[in-house]
Amino acid sequence: MPNLTSIYYFILFIVVELLYFKVADRYNIIDKPNHRSSHTRITIRGGGIIFPLAILAYAILNGFSNSYFVIGLLAISIISFLDDVLTLNNKARLGVHLGSVMLLFFQWNLFSLSWYWILIALIFVIATINAYNFMDGINGITGGYSLLTIGTLYYINEKIVSFTSGELLLIVALSLLVFNLFNFRAKAKCFAGDVGSVSIAFIVVFFIGELILASQNLSYILLLLVYGIDTAFTVLFRKIRGENIFEAHRNHFYQYLSNQLKFSHIFVSCLYIAVQLLINFLLIKFADDPLLASIGLLVSCVVVYLLLRFKIEGYRKLLTPTTN
Structure with a gap:
């Protein structure tokens, strides 16, 4: 994508974000801190609306390629925005989520594959969406982690295996850069x-x-390994303690580091991003032997993560059943 075009998109996204801030302020679309929050001040909610709007802008200017994906994205974004504003019924939200995932599967032409691949894809997609939602709790973590992931995907697309539009990846990266300008800071806008x-x-x-469909390499799931490990084991520990895993909480490791140990949001976000960056580097470096590299990375990261959590938080806090 020409540099001038990138600048135009960047300026457009900044203008759109600033306009949204005015709308959010006018209609009181804000996040008020409560006992589960990792924040202490009222802040505008929904700044991430720039992500689907960026995809929509690209689609309008490029003939609506990947139409199933775009429609699914718009549907899941609209229902999520309405949930931000109104707090919707769970069944309505889940129904739209499922419909969007089905559209994504049509985009991937997944229904031509065996049923077990569809099941694996369904678990992966739903788990990733929920993990992202759970992990979005401190300044910088969603925007920074996602920017790293998109940047890594762009490198893979350019240097290893071409699987999508490089311009589209850059558009998403620009929207993340704009969002980070207002979120990746000590006091988020x-x-x-x-x-x-x-x-x-x-x-x-x-x-x-x-990428997985183009390369036939499932190890690229590890591009989300840090989020996956923290989400999976936090849910497991809560289940062991007898807690309702569907209730809102702040029991993730990143939340413990931020809330109990009082590390800054930016420090914790950078820590998570740095660990995933190392994983991405190793994943790419050992791409010639993806199975061995994936197993080694997965086991090593799980062991280090568990050692750190048990050392820092303690067995009693992580495993002792909650008393009512």
Whole structure:
């Protein structure tokens, strides 16, 4: 994409984001801190609306390629934005989510494959969307982690295997840069909201799915390994303690580092991004032997993660059943 075009998109996204801030302020679309929050000040919610709008802008200017993906993204973004504003019924939200995932599968032509691949894809997509939503709790983590993922995908697309439009990846990266200008800071101007965390999860899943289908290499799932490990083991620990895993909480490791140990949001976000960056580097470096590299990375990261959590938080806090 020509540099001048990139500048135009960047300026457009900044203008759109600033206009949204005015709308959000006018209609009181804000996030108020509560006992589950990792924040202490009222902040505009839904700044992540820039992600689906960026895809929409690209689609309008490029003949609506990947139409199933775009329609699914718009549907899941709209329902998530409405949930940010109104708090919708779970069944309505889940129904739209499922419909959007089915559209994504049509985009991937997945229904031509065996049923077990569809099941694996369904688990991966739903798990990733939920993980992104759970992990969106401190400044910088969603925008920074996603920018790293999109940047890595762009490198893979250019240097290893071509699987999608490089221009589209750059458009998403620009929208993330704009969002980070207002979120990746000590005092955030806005939060992503459900519309941001869900939509960027859907976008990232689309690209990773395209990459896996083009390369026939499932190890690229590890591009989301840090989020996956923290989400999976946090859910497991809560289940062991007898807690309702569907209730809102702040029991993730990143939340413990931020809330109990009082590390800054930016430090914790950079820590998570740095670990995933190392994983991405190793994943690419050992791409010639993806199975061995994937197993080694997965096992090593799980072991280090568990050692750190048990050392820092303690066995009792992580495993002792909650008393009512």
